[in-house]
Amino acid sequence: xxxxxxxxxxxxxxxxxxxxxxxxxxxxxxxxxxxxxxxxxxxxxxxxxxxxxxxxxxxxxxxxxxxxxxxxxxxxxxxxxxxxxxxxxxxxxxxxxxxxxxxxxxxxxxxxxxxxxxxxxxxxxxxxxxxxxxxxxxxxxxxxxxxxxxxxxxxxxxxxxxxxxxxxxxxxxxxxxxxxxxxxxxxxxxxxxxxxxxxxxxxxxxxxxxxxxxxxxxxxxxxxxxxxxxxxxxxxxxxxxxxxxxxxxxxxxxxxxxxxxxxxxxxxxxxxxxxxxxxxxxxxxxxxxxxxxxxxxxxxxxxxxxxxx
Amino acid sequence: xxxxxxxxxxxxxxxxxxxxxxxxxxxxxxxxxxxxxxxxxxxxxxxxxxxxxxxxxxxxxxxxxxxxxxxxxxxxxxxxxxxxxxxxxxxxxxxxxxxxxxxxxxxxxxxxxxxxxxxxxxxxxxxxxxxxxxxxxxxxxxxxxxxxxxxxxxxxxxxxxxxxxxxxxxxxxxxxxxxxxxxxxxxxxxxxxxxxxxxxxxxxxxxxxxxxxxxxxxxxxxxxxxxxxxxxxxxxxxxxxxxxxx
Numbered sequence: 129x130x131x132x133x134x135x136x137x138x139x140x141x142x143x144x145x146x147x148x149x150x151x152x153x154x155x156x157x158x159x160x161x162x163x164x165x166x167x168x169x170x171x172x173x174x175x176x177x178x179x180x181x182x183x184x185x186x187x188x189x190x191x192x193x194x195x196x197x198x199x200x201x202x203x204x205x206x207x208x209x210x211x212x213x214x215x216x217x218x219x220x221x222x223x224x225x226x227x228x229x230x231x232x233x234x235x236x237x238x239x240x241x242x243x244x245x246x247x248x249x250x251x252x253x254x255x256x257x258x259x260x261x262x263x264x265x266x267x268x269x270x271x272x273x274x275x276x277x278x279x280x281x282x283x284x285x286x287x288x289x290x291x292x293x294x295x296x297x298x299x300x301x302x303x304x305x306x307x308x309x310x311x312x313x314x315x316x317x318x319x320x321x322x323x324x325x326x327x328x329x330x331x332x333x334x335x336x337x338x339x340x341x342x343x344x345x346x347x348x349x350x351x352x353x354x355x356x357x358x359x360x361x362x363x364x365x366x367x368x369x370x371x372x373x374x375x376x377x378x379x380x381x382x383x384x385x386x387x388x389x390x391x392x393x394x395x396x397x398x399x400x401x402x403x404x405x406x407x408x409x410x411x412x413x414x415x416x417x418x419x420x421x422x423x424x425x426x427x428x429x430x431x432x433x434x435x436x437x
Numbered sequence: 438x439x440x441x442x443x444x445x446x447x448x449x450x451x452x453x454x455x456x457x458x459x460x461x462x463x464x465x466x467x468x469x470x471x472x473x474x475x476x477x478x479x480x481x482x483x484x485x486x487x488x489x490x491x492x493x494x495x496x497x498x499x500x501x502x503x504x505x506x507x508x509x510x511x512x513x514x515x516x517x518x519x520x521x522x523x524x525x526x527x528x529x530x531x532x533x534x535x536x537x538x539x540x541x542x543x544x545x546x547x548x549x550x551x552x553x554x555x556x557x558x559x560x561x562x563x564x565x566x567x568x569x570x571x572x573x574x575x576x577x578x579x580x581x582x583x584x585x586x587x588x589x590x591x592x593x594x595x596x597x598x599x600x601x602x603x604x605x606x607x608x609x610x611x612x613x614x615x616x617x618x619x620x621x622x623x624x625x626x627x628x629x630x631x632x633x634x635x636x637x638x639x640x641x642x643x644x645x646x647x648x649x650x651x652x653x654x655x656x657x658x659x660x661x662x663x664x665x666x667x668x669x670x671x672x673x674x675x676x677x678x679x680x681x682x683x
Binding site for chain 2 (some may be wrong): 171173176217219220222224225228229230232233242243244247250251252255256264265266267268269270271272273276292293294296317318320
């Protein structure tokens with residue numbers, strides 16, 4: 129049995145649950161939007177392994193019955209999610225510590241264990257780990273000084289983008305000279321700038337030992353919002369050089385993840401830059417519902433139920 | 438130069454600064470790095486370099502920093518700031534500070550992995566399943582408030598109990614050190630409950646409170662922190678500590 133710990137009205141979780149149903153994979157949904165009042169977890173540690181059960185609404189599942197768990201704890205996009213940060217006083221949704229502890233310890237496959245999901249709340253933290261592999265990372269400046277920002281802009285001959293430092297969702301955008309005023313690039317004056325890297329974006333989903341690369345071609349700086357910028361976007365299945373694919377697998381393991389969504393860019397000269405490792409990737413964006421390769425691979429991965437070492 | 442990233446009123450920060458200064462080290466207490474200095478942190482594939490230009494005119498490169506004591510940053514904001522701005526700005530500062538700390542070559546107490554920076558670690562529930570492989574057991578919830586517990590700090594491989602702790606609790610010393618190492622932390626505080634059958638963990642504090650220790654305990658903690666942060670042998674150890682336990 130697969131346990132889905134997520135808000136079932138959130139788009140990615142809803143899509144994944146629909147694929148589990150289509151694949152006839154038996155699953156239960158633990159709706160994180162109603163936790164903690166609706167959920168109880170009883171467990172103990174016996175002979176080096178956790179033993180117990182999770183109860184929610186009208187069902188109870190023993191740990192032994194689980195082949196895999198899908199965990200996704202994000203704010204809802206759009207109107208339903210608005211104001212949640214303000215109400216909670218946090219930039220991110222809180223994870224119930226009881227659920228986190230259980231998912232961190234379960235002997236079955238978990239995509240992903242909560243403890244492994246925090247690294248992409250700091251992009252420079254991730255970048256420092258990414259650069260230990262064979263990937264390049266873009267020349268980056270983090271500053272609160274407009275003069276320093278201007279100097280970096282000039283050094284990069286104006287080919288500069290800005291993105292948030294944290295894991296809060298934001299649009300990556302090109303910087304122009306008007307942005308570099310005395311008030312800084314953002315109201316608080318703390319800004320991350322990066323040299324713009326030309327080339328094709330490649331999104332790589334890693335599930336276990338499998339790699340699913342997609343090449344995205346668009347003139348937009350942030351291809352996710354290409355239409356808003358008035359640009360077209362094409363996405364096609366890609367093939368990675370063996371060493372790049374292997375580095376994606378190693379990087380995923382390094383972050384303690386069973387599944388990742390890695391953002392790469394291949395330059396016209398064949399160099400691979402890595403921007404980020406998404407620890408709770410929104411994979412449906414990258415595939416057609418008519419050909420749900422990643423969703424089905426994930427469902428099968430969790431249904432197989434091999435214990436992790 | 439040693440950086441103490443902490444509120445000025447924090448007792449650990451005050452005591453540690455005095456100890457450093459007594460031994461002739463220069464120190465700087467920084468409550469909010471990004472509000473008190475112009476920061477220029479450049480990061481690329483081959484190298485990382487940061488410059489901090491403080492309002493008093495001093496400029497310090499990260500190569501000039503010999504060690505850092507890092508307390509949980511509060512990043513206070515003025516009451517006038519809109520709530521949403523405050524939330525996101527704090528997230529930005531926390532993200533930048535976590536990354537910058539990881540980039541440094543000097544010893545840092547503690548060089549936190551992302552998990553301990555962001556996860557709900559204040560709850561004992563969070564640590565269930567993590568303590569047990571080290572032979573430690575979390576206190577059962579319904580007993581926590583009725584059983585007396587004692588503070589204990591692990592600094593490196595040194596275990597420092599608060600006064601009055603029964604000798605019998607020391608049977609978990611080795612486990613406490615090993616667990617702290619598994620987190621990649623140099624300095625961790627615990628509360629250990631004196632349960633009927635065996636000592637149990639009532640709290641894990643990767644951001645140690647320190648203040649509640651007796652005077653002799655605090656003095657011993659400071660002495661060990663000095664060893665960890667100022668001796669070159671331990672500086673190397675601090676740098677190679679695991680950043681995560683994955």
